[in-house]
Amino acid sequence: KEKTFVFHNGVELPNIGFGTWQIPNEEAYAAVTMALKNGYTHIDTALAYKNEENVGKAIKDFDLPREEIFITSKLPAQIKGYNETLEAFNTTITNLGVDYLDLYLIHAPWPWDAIGTDHTEGNIQSWKAMEKLYNDGKIRAIGVSNFTESDIQALIDACDIVPMVNQIPFYVGHDQEDLLTFCEKHNIVVEAYSPLATGQTLNSPEIKEMAKKYGVTPAQLCIRYCLERKTLPLPKSTHEERIIENSQLDFTISPEDVEKLNAVEDVRK
Numbered sequence: 325k326e327k328t329f330v331f332h333n334g335v336e337l338p339n340i341g342f343g344t345w346q347i348p349n350e351e352a353y354a355a356v357t358m359a360l361k362n363g364y365t366h367i368d369t370a371l372a373y374k375n376e377e378n379v380g381k382a383i384k385d386f387d388l389p390r391e392e393i394f395i396t397s398k399l400p401a402q403i404k405g406y407n408e409t410l411e412a413f414n415t416t417i418t419n420l421g422v423d424y425l426d427l428y429l430i431h432a433p434w435p436w437d438a439i440g441t442d443h444t445e446g447n448i449q450s451w452k453a454m455e456k457l458y459n460d461g462k463i464r465a466i467g468v469s470n471f472t473e474s475d476i477q478a479l480i481d482a483c484d485i486v487p488m489v490n491q492i493p494f495y496v497g498h499d500q501e502d503l504l505t506f507c508e509k510h511n512i513v514v515e516a517y518s519p520l521a522t523g524q525t526l527n528s529p530e531i532k533e534m535a536k537k538y539g540v541t542p543a544q545l546c547i548r549y550c551l552e553r554k555t556l557p558l559p560k561s562t563h564e565e566r567i568i569e570n571s572q573l574d575f576t577i578s579p580e581d582v583e584k585l586n587a588v589e590d591v592r593k
């Protein structure tokens with residue numbers, strides 16, 4: 325049973341992470357504590373989520389050594405540049421109350437209010453800063469999020485370290501096949517955010533029916549699907565019974581059914 329993913333630098337991480345996007349700071353302490361209590365040891369946050377403080381408090385108060393928890397955070401999408409990146413990283417580790425991160429990602433290739441605009445040079449400068457933090461031992465792995473093939477290729481061409489991760493929206497009906505193939509070729513682990521399409525896949529009749537066949541919930545089927553496609557799911561919930569449910573993935577989906585799920589229509593289109 326696959327328990328871990330391995331980056332191209334040898335760093336290992338649990339095969340499921342607890343996503344904290346859309347969990348407000350006031351709720352983050354309880355949610356992350358529930359996740360840790362129920363066996364999640366991989367927590368994904370970002371400066372932009374505005375919950376790092378309570379994510380960090382929950383981790384600190386929980387009775388596990390720091391090195392047994394895998395913490396990811398992200399450089400805000402609008403921050404591009406070498407010094408700006410070093411500063412934002414410091415803000416993040418101060419918010420979290422940690423002295424190193426396991427994984428740090430460029431949140432997006434462009435600011436959220438200018439999706440699709442070209443920031444290649446800024447991304448390269450940010451990446452160089454992240455390489456420095458990595459080489460200084462402040463981060464165990466570095467990566468990107470929401471990057472296309474050409475966004476990643478620009479970093480590979482201009483910099484020394486190939487990203488260890490690309491974190492992208494990935495769910496049943498939205499499998500980003502070309503990007504997956506590109507990442508696989510470069511040994512880049514794909515992390516699946518919104519593995520339930522923020523909950524929207526759960527009402528699909530096809531998904532409901534197949535879940536019944538496997539004796540699992542639609543959420544479990546959708547999260548397991550990510551693993552079948554070799555992506556690392558980051559489900560989010562603030563409800564304990566769902567947090568537990570989402571990590572119980574001890575079944576496999578047949579290749580034929582994976583094919584069927586690949587062909588499901590995108591709920592968000």
Ligand code: A2P
Binds near residue numbers: 523526543560561
């Ligand atoms: P809640 O946080 O209220 O439990 P995604 O991981 O794709 O972003 O989806 C998260 C959304 O799906 C949230 O609205 C979350 O609601 C809901 N959700 C998460 N897990 C489950 C589950 N097992 N069953 C039903 N809804 C879920």
